Amino acid sequence: MLGLVPILLGYLPLTLFMAVLSMACALVLASLLAMERVARIPVLDGIVVLFISFFRGTPLLVQLFLFYYGLPQVMPFLTNMTGVQAAIIGLTLHFSAYMAESIRAAIIGVDRSQWEAAEAVGMTRTQMMGRIVLPQAARVAAPTLVNYFIDMIKSTSLAFTLGVTEMMGATQKEAAGSFLYFEAFIVVALIYWAIVEALSFAQKRLEFSLNRAFTR
Amino acid sequence: MIRLTGLTKRFGATPVLNGIDLTIEQGERVVVIGPSGTGKSTLLRCINFLDRPEAGTIQVGDLTVDAAHASRAQILGLRRRTAFVFQNYALFANKTARQNITEALVTVQRRPRAEAEARADAILAETGLTEKADSFPAALSGGQQQRVGIGRAMALDADLMLFDEPTSALDPEWVGEVLDLMRRVAERRQTMLIVTHEMQFAREIADRVIFMDGGRIVEQGPPAQIFEAPQDERTRSFLRRVTR
Numbered sequence A: 001m002l003g004l005v006p007i008l009l010g011y012l013p014l015t016l017f018m019a020v021l022s023m024a025c026a027l028v029l030a031s032l033l034a035m036e037r038v039a040r041i042p043v044l045d046g047i048v049v050l051f052i053s054f055f056r057g058t059p060l061l062v063q064l065f066l067f068y069y070g071l072p073q074v075m076p077f078l079t080n081m082t083g084v085q086a087a088i089i090g091l092t093l094h095f096s097a098y099m100a101e102s103i104r105a106a107i108i109g110v111d112r113s114q115w116e117a118a119e120a121v122g123m124t125r126t127q128m129m130g131r132i133v134l135p136q137a138a139r140v141a142a143p144t145l146v147n148y149f150i151d152m153i154k155s156t157s158l159a160f161t162l163g164v165t166e167m168m169g170a171t172q173k174e175a176a177g178s179f180l181y182f183e184a185f186i187v188v189a190l191i192y193w194a195i196v197e198a199l200s201f202a203q204k205r206l207e208f209s210l211n212r213a214f215t216r
Numbered sequence B: 001m002i003r004l005t006g007l008t009k010r011f012g013a014t015p016v017l018n019g020i021d022l023t024i025e026q027g028e029r030v031v032v033i034g035p036s037g038t039g040k041s042t043l044l045r046c047i048n049f050l051d052r053p054e055a056g057t058i059q060v061g062d063l064t065v066d067a068a069h070a071s072r073a074q075i076l077g078l079r080r081r082t083a084f085v086f087q088n089y090a091l092f093a094n095k096t097a098r099q100n101i102t103e104a105l106v107t108v109q110r111r112p113r114a115e116a117e118a119r120a121d122a123i124l125a126e127t128g129l130t131e132k133a134d135s136f137p138a139a140l141s142g143g144q145q146q147r148v149g150i151g152r153a154m155a156l157d158a159d160l161m162l163f164d165e166p167t168s169a170l171d172p173e174w175v176g177e178v179l180d181l182m183r184r185v186a187e188r189r190q191t192m193l194i195v196t197h198e199m200q201f202a203r204e205i206a207d208r209v210i211f212m213d214g215g216r217i218v219e220q221g222p223p224a225q226i227f228e229a230p231q232d233e234r235t236r237s238f239l240r241r242v243t244r
């Protein structure tokens, strides 16, 4: 049974690659969505609301199937999309919808008078967001965003349904080859668990240092 | 020179400023007094478009803006010619005392960092906050925060400094140090427009006192005239209430 550990860990880099890349893209997209939700740009706001509603309102698995199996039928240029690419796009869109709401709440939480002070000294909107509002919002949102990252890592396991041999896909193959289903799945569960525990530990440290930020 | 003509503002259906005309000479220190809810804060906030006036013109130095058709660039122009001191300090919570002062010098005025920091250090020394230069606002007393707030405004070298009740949120023990600093600013003949309930202070430093009521300037003149011989009954009853 322990022999499975190194085999499955060999697929960990792909799992982490998908999670980290999706997280990075989702952070950028979510920040843009959140800033739009705060600024409420006419027309665009409606589209953003619809986007967030759709990606929060439908299961991730459905979204992944839609991208990988569905879309290429109506958009032929997507035929060459790999399972990894589809998974990264799906995870990015899905999680950005959730993260946008947390980031928006954190932005709105920044004391109104500081927005006015930034305006009063003559900052442009971009300067105000970049230098005053977002740094403070980031501090508030960070622990929640780590939660989403943890969720993201676990959700990469769905990529195996798109034919991607990441950790879950590899486990499935090992199990089917040896008929040792219990051993295979308990080992992969323990690996995910260990990763998440490590991240939770980092999250506590992060929260601790964030609570001390801006107070000395 | 600062010149406001016909400045008008309403919130929804409620008129708050009813055509304010006001000229302030360079170096003049003007204090605005009046009952609560008469539009004193709104007047200040309309000058730099924190509140958007519906009509009138605002001239600050070489820039004249028609309020009804103000462009984004004009609004930035007004904000970059004025400085604002807030009742609740409104310091940037993610910046140290020094960074609160350098921030706009670097990002807005595009001054070299070294120059901005030298200016900040000079201002911190002047406001007695050298020791607190690297403290964040959360670690400062109310009086210290407001001194940083005034320092941040001083650093901008604005054509006009606006003060909206800068001591009203302070514990009584910190009011004196903030008024002292404002006195120091006034001594330099910085053009100032100050809303305050500190009548003694107004008497000392004002070249002119304006009494506002109901979104209008009811009466104005040198402090001796307004405080010793007010003409309008509304001014008299207000002063009776606040100085009894």
Ligand SMILES: Nc1ncnc2c1ncn2[C@@H]1O[C@H](COP(=O)(O)OP(=O)(O)OP(=O)(O)O)[C@@H](O)[C@H]1O
Pocket: B011, B016, B034, B035, B036, B037, B038, B039, B040, B041, B042, B043
């Ligand atoms: N954002 C707003 N929305 C709606 N009404 C407002 C808003 N800001 C101010 N008002 C109203 O405008 C009027 C003038 O307010 P303003 O704050 O200018 O008064 P003020 O003279 O500064 O009073 P105070 O001495 O209490 O600070 C008040 O009746 C107030 O309720």
Ligand SMILES: [Mg+2]
Pocket: B040, B041, B042, B164, B165
């Ligand atoms: Mg007020």
